[in-house]
Amino acid sequence: MKAFSLVEPSPAKNLLPVWERLLEEGWEVTVYGHGRGVEILKWEGIETKQLGKPRRRQGLLGYVGFSVDLIRTVRALASERASVVLSSGNTGDARKSLIASRMLGIPSVHLEMDVYNPVEAVRWATRVLVPFSEKWAEVLKRRVGVETKVVSGAPLAQYLADRHLSGRIPGPVPEEYEGRVLVCLGGDITEEGARRLLSDLEDHDPVVVPFRVSPPEGFECVREFVDLPGVMMLADTVVFAGGFGVTIEACVVAKKAVKVSEVHPKHLSHWIAEESGVPVMYLSESSGAEDAVQMARKPRGEWLIRRGRSAVAEIVEEILEVG
Known part of the structure; x- marks a missing residue:
């Protein structure tokens, strides 16, 4: 087969x-x-x-x-x-x-x-x-x-547990990002929203991972292709504006994290973050994105790992059934 x-x-x-x-x-x-x-x-x-x-x-x-x-x-x-x-x-x-x-x-x-x-x-x-x-x-x-x-959940959580949390990071992780504020731009923020977010975080000297959204000039960006969960593990705080994948990564491996949302008022990833103890900051409602670092909390992602392992077995069972 x-x-x-x-x-x-x-x-x-x-x-x-x-x-x-x-x-x-x-x-x-x-x-x-x-x-x-x-x-x-x-x-x-x-x-x-x-x-x-x-x-x-x-x-x-x-x-x-x-x-x-x-x-x-x-x-x-x-x-x-x-x-x-x-x-x-x-x-x-x-x-x-x-x-x-x-x-x-x-x-x-x-x-x-x-x-x-x-x-x-x-x-x-x-x-x-x-x-x-x-x-x-x-x-x-x-x-x-x-x-x-x-x-039960997402296999991605098992991937992270078996590799990153077990000391087996598969891809490159530049050491210069250790202890930094990592800002992951993605599909839940506009370029205007990114400018606002980064402007308010400027005093934290953030390093930016751009995806689909280009940051304004003057901010340090990750230009090479890195192991993002590995970089999240090095960072002091992860501020992310992405969907399902980056949310699970942050909730499983980050020291502290906060999710930023501008585009999607409802999303499965918001629920995942909140269930993991990660606050969701809605840009339209916030008085200033400076709150982002202060809002960040240590994720509780163990439940994602348990459910991810169960999901792998369930998905394979479905494949065997239809195949």
């Missing part, structure tokens, strides 16, 4: 414990990727085949680029003779995988983490899995009208 995955960085880390369990079960696992998703898997010693590229363009050029990558995905999937397609998240790679599997009649298992903004191709998955509780399964059902099954 063979599983096929086409992944970007965050889904790669979320699926790694599942791939490892499948290998223990005697399955083959074929992983395709591109860019930084491939880089993460190289750290793990996983052979990855190159396919596609990140697509941020909209309109006709974006459509043409996606169509080209979809054709390549269909060809790759057909040549691999996979038993099951395994995908995660609301990425372009998940979209291509699910469409290709539907076209070829190959079963698919999709683990959706962004229940408020799911990949639309989730409708074509054979089995859709949602973490934590029926509450989030109902949110996804209302959004896209699909039936789902609930798994």
Whole structure:
């Protein structure tokens, strides 16, 4: 039996414990990727085949680029003779995988983490899995009208426990970030919001990890590709404005953390942070982002690890059932 995955960085880390369990079960696992998703898997010693590229363009050029990558995905999937397609998240790679599997009649298992903004191709998955509780399964059902099954949590938490918390950090972690305030920009903040946040944090001499949002000039940025959870472990405080993946990373490994939200008033990641004792600071309601460092608290992420381990077993059971 063979599983096929086409992944970007965050889904790669979320699926790694599942791939490892499948290998223990005697399955083959074929992983395709591109860019930084491939880089993460190289750290793990996983052979990855190159396919596609990140697509941020909209309109006709974006459509043409996606169509080209979809054709390549269909060809790759057909040549691999996979038993099951395994995908995660609301990425372009998940979209291509699910469409290709539907076209070829190959079963698919999709683990959706962004229940408020799911990949639309989730409708074509054979089995859709949602973490934590029926509450989030109902949110996804209302959004896209699909039936789902609930798994205990996110495999990403097991990935972090087995590696970073066990002293086995897979990627590069520059020592100069030790003791700093680490600001992780992402999909839950605008460029205007980032300017406001960083302006109010300027006295803390923050180091910025830019993702999708460019910081204003004058701030030190992490330009090289680093092991982000490893850098979080070195930092004194983590201020983050991202979604599901970076939230779990901060809640499991950070010394102190605070989540900043501007774009998404409701999000599964807000609930994860709050359940882990990490405050969520809404920029629209705050009097000043200077409060961010003062609001930061030590996360209580042990529950995420327990649920992540249970989820890996549950996801593998679903794969074995459909495959």
